[in-house]
Amino acid sequence: MDLDTVRTFVAAADAGQFQEAAAELAVTQQAVSKRIASLERALDVRLFTRTARGAKLTIDGQAFLPHARELLRAADRAVASVHTARRPLRVDIIASRSAASGLMRAFHRAHPEIELDVVMLFEIETALSAVRSGAIDASFRAVGxxxxxxxxxxxxxxxLDEPLQLLTGPAHALASARSVPLAGLAGHRIWMPGIVPGTExxxxxxxxxAEFGLTIxxxxxxxxxxxxxxxxxxxxxxxxxxxxxxxxxWxxxxxxxxxPVTDPMPVYPHSLLWHRDxxxxxxxxxxxxxxxTAADHDAPGTWSPDWAMLRGGAPSRR
Known part of the structure; x- marks a missing residue:
């Protein structure tokens, strides 16, 4: 259905005259008549009855009018959704309880005027595809x-470099430690069923x-x-x-x-990804x-993988 014909129909219904509708739409009266006739052929009904005082909606025209208005509102919303100045900022935070979620909550508190859409995408390839297609504006990832x-x-x-901590139950051998050196975790069973092969x-x-001889x-x-x-x-x-x-x-x-884990402190490197355009x-x-709000990265006494990346794309150094 041609939205121009629908828009012309609504203008004519509101004005009650084709001539006034033509003036509002900045077209000729003949163009208004042609558009209305085209819409009537598409719907196979009469929408207006010509009178001495102008144009009056038929019963079918009255039935179609609220739906026509909704069609135009939906079209306006669709256009607004791709105008970056009007639509919400869409950001992938991976998981609702992650550090990235905390960063976005802090951003929202600092800038409540900015409308946000927060999404959670599991795989980095999915996130990259969404960033490149424009489905989302940014994603929090480990970069590489x-x-x-x-x-x-x-x-x-x-x-953000997020320090890793060891979480134990009350009866664990390290439960009373104020901190534990990373090398001191060798020989302890560290259970992480959420690790999925192929993820960052x-x-x-x-x-x-590999570097510290741990058992995960x-x-x-x-x-x-x-x-x-x-x-x-x-x-x-x-x-x-x-x-x-x-x-x-809990x-x-x-x-x-x-x-806390120390000597060195392992940190997880969170980065923001976005399309350059x-x-x-x-x-x-x-x-x-x-x-x-970001602190210094790769601070002395911390560890992150060699493939982690700093702002500007330089590899990390410890």
Missing amino acids: APGRPLPPDIASARV WAAYYDDLV EATGPNFGSDALLDTVADTPALATFMGGRTRLV PADHGLRRI NAHPALATLRAFLAA
Whole structure:
């Protein structure tokens, strides 16, 4: 259905005269008549009855009018959705309890005037495709992985180094430690069923294991964070890694302990990815906010993989 004919029909219905509708639409009266006739042929009904005082809606015209108005409103919404100055900023945060979620909540508090759409995409390839197609404006990721450089049209900025902490139950051998050196975790079972081969976090933990001789078990079904916390709380031989800015809640009787890891402190490198041609004005505001709140990366005494990247694309150094 031609939206110009629908728009002309609504203008004529509101004006009650084809001549006034023509003036409003900046076309000739003949053009209005042709458009109305075309719409009537498409619908196979009469929409107007000509009278001495102008044009009067038929019963069919009256029935069609509210739907015609909704068609035009839907068309306007569709146009607005692709105008970057009018639509919400769409950002992928991977998971609702992640550090990226906390960063976006802080951004929303600082800029409540900016409308946001927050999405959660699991795989980096899905996120990259969405960024490149314009389905989303930005994604929080670890930026790269071994042998998988970013496409040249994707820009990135490292925005947060999140320290890893050891999470144990109350009966674990390290539960009373105020901190634990990374090398001191060798020989302890660290259970992380959420590690999925091929993901950027799998690459991160593969490097961590290889460099420090740790034992990370990803066996068993992943029933989610609640089941993981229940098992760690009840199993003295198991511990898990948790990001220091990951927000999880558990029952008080679990007695779980968050223990800082040191010498070096492993940090997970969060970065923001976006398309170089993305012109959404709120994206520039988000980037500026993250740049202002980001701490120094690769600080002395920290560890991140060699493939992690700094702002500007330089490889990390420890």
